[in-house]
Amino acid sequence: MEQKTNVIAENGKQEILITRTFDLPVELLFKAYTEPELIEQWMGTKVLKFNFQKHGNYQFSTTDQKGNEIGFNGTIHDFKTNQRIIRTFEMESMPFGVQLEIYEFEKLTETTSNLKQQVIYQSVNHRDQNLKLPFKQGINWAHNRLEEIFTKSK
Numbered sequence: 001m002e003q004k005t006n007v008i009a010e011n012g013k014q015e016i017l018i019t020r021t022f023d024l025p026v027e028l029l030f031k032a033y034t035e036p037e038l039i040e041q042w043m044g045t046k047v048l049k050f051n052f053q054k055h056g057n058y059q060f061s062t063t064d065q066k067g068n069e070i071g072f073n074g075t076i077h078d079f080k081t082n083q084r085i086i087r088t089f090e091m092e093s094m095p096f097g098v099q100l101e102i103y104e105f106e107k108l109t110e111t112t113s114n115l116k117q118q119v120i121y122q123s124v125n126h127r128d129q130n131l132k133l134p135f136k137q138g139i140n141w142a143h144n145r146l147e148e149i150f151t152k153s154k
Contacts, residue, residue: 016131018118019114020143022146024111024150030082034052052076055077084105097122
């Protein structure tokens, strides 16, 4: 299956750059990241807490293939509607530390948009540990699901 989401991880750097062009208006793409009921649909995760405002916080939970519950949490540091979200992200049961995530949303046309995500880890080692997981496949799956769900609902 074609990988529509591009993941760039340069050797020796603490970051991952993720880009994807969506067949969705930028307003809908932004909503997919900021409304709990939409997040649950495309991420396949349960939203336990979601306070989307400057200095707000969130907490998600999901179950892995073995039935183990995995928690995620973070803080919303800043955002500009339909343009940018800056937040932290922590996977509670994994040794990757806290990540800084910067999402940039760009309107291309009335029906297409681009997402650029920069993920900065505490160390190169933390980043490399995360990349040993099926990270690229997971982000592609999630983005494909997001586009599929919201294309049907347009």
